[in-house]
Amino acid sequence: MTKYIPFILFTVLTNAAAQVMLKYGMMQLGALSFVGVNPILKILQIVFSPWVFLGLCTFVISMASHLFVLSKVDLSFAYPFLSLAYVVVAVFAYFVFREDVNAMRIVGIALICGGTFFIAWSGGPTHAESVDREVADAVATPSDLHNASKVSQ
Template sequence: MSSYIPLILFTVLTNAAAQLMLKRGMSSFGSFDIAGDGIIATVFRVVFNPFVFAGLCTFVVSMASHLVVLSKVQISYAYPFLSLAYVVVAAYAYFAFHEDLSPSRIAGIGFIVIGTIFIAQS
C-alpha cells in the first residue's frame, strides 16, 4: 500500500489546489444578484471565471487520480489522507489570503498530520 503514497499525495495536492483556485475565483465576485442577472447568466459567469474553471478542471484530475487510488488500496487507508488537503489549504490561505490561523487550528492541523502518519504506517 505504501507504494501508492505518491499517487495519494498527488490526489491530496490537486484537491487542495482546486479549492484554492475556486476561492481565488469566487473572491473576485463579491455578492451575487441572481434575481437581477438571472440564474443562468450567474452560473455562466461563475463557471467561466478563469480561476473557477481551472479549479473545476483540477477537481476532475483529482477525482480521476482518487479513483485510481481506490482501485488499488483499501478506502480506510486512502481516504484519511484527503484530510491533508485541509493542512495545505489552511497554510496557503494563511499566507495568500491572510486568513486566520489560530492556535486551536494549528493544534487541529497537528492532530491531522499525526493521525495521517499513524494511518500511513498501519
C-alpha cells in the same frame, strides 16, 4: 500500500490546489447577488470565469487520481489522507490570503497530521492483494478435489 502514497499525495495536492483556485476565482468575482439576474446565466458566468473553471478542471484531475488510488488500495487507507488537503489549504490561506489561523486550528492541523501518520504507518495489503488472496482461498486445487472425493466415498 505505501508504494501508492505518491499518487495519494498527488490527489491531496490537486484537491487543495482546486480549493485555492476556487477561492481566488470567487474573490475575483466579488460578492454574488442573484437579484434581478437570470440564475442560469449567473451560474454559467461563475463556472466559466477563468479561476473557477481552472479549479473545477483541477478537481476533475484530482478525482481521476483518487479513482486510480481506490482501484489499488483500501478505502479506509486512502480516504483519510484527503484530510491533508485541509492542512495544505490552511497553510496556503494563511500565507497568501492572510486568513487567520488561530491556536485551535493549529492544534486541529497537528491532530490531522498525526492521524494521517498513523494511518500511513498502519500499511496493510493493497486492495488488489486482498482480492488475490480471496480468489486464491476460493479456488480449489487438484489435491483439494482429490481429498474431497476420498471423503465422500
